[in-house]
Amino acid sequence: MKTKDLILVSLFAAITSIFSQISIPIQPVPFTFQILAVALSGAILGKKYGALSQVIYLLLGSFGVPVFAGFKGGFNILIGPTGGYLIAFPLAAYITGIFSKKKDCLNIFIGMFIGLVVIYILGMFQLKFILNLSYSKAFSIGVAPFLVFDIIKIFISSFIASQVLKKSRIKIQA
Structure with a gap:
């Protein structure tokens, strides 16, 4: 890994941390801007480094660094009601990265949309099981409002990413 790649991976882990603090603390799932950061990390860094940036974000949070929504940290967040959403971040970034190779807005949007669906599915399942909810209730409180x-x-992210990729020297990693 080159120094530039290491810096970009770290930067996107930090951006995800910052965007998680832009939140409206509704319960049990807060409204945040993390999705924006996850999508951009996969699109701009590619599948490998985008996913790595999100793994680093999760590791920081699991070790107690207050990077999760509401300045929370700790492994208990990952195994709690909203942990499924967080755990899906590396996979969503990876999927987005697969679709971002062509650097066009439509492909990037498709990758981001599939990544979002993965986040919703994993998040909803963990929410359902931890809070002992029905699938419809988990969907209505964990997906529908968002x-x-x-x-x-x-x-918006797909447009930003396509413009950044077309105008920058960032090379998407395989």
């Missing part, structure tokens, strides 16, 4: 806003976020 769906429109998250699609808007990935639409």
Whole structure:
């Protein structure tokens, strides 16, 4: 890994940490801008480094660094009701990275959308099991309130990422 790649991976872990603090603390799942950071990390860094940036973010949080929403940290967050969403971040970034190779807005959006679906599925399942909810209740409190806003976020992110990729020297890693 080159120094430049290490810096970019670290930068996107930090960006995810910052975006997680831009939140509205509704319960049990807060509204945050983490999706924006996860999507951008996969699109701009590619599948390998985008996923790595999110693994670093999760490791920081699991070791107690207050990088999760509401300045929370600790392994208990990852095994709690909202942990499934967080655990899906590296996978979502990886999927987005697969689709970002062509650097066009539509492919990037498709990758981000599939990544978002993965985040919702893993998040909803963990929310359901930890809080002993029905699938419909888990969907209604863990997905439905966020769906429109998250699609808007990935639409904006796909445009930003395609422009950054077209105008920068960042090479997407395989």
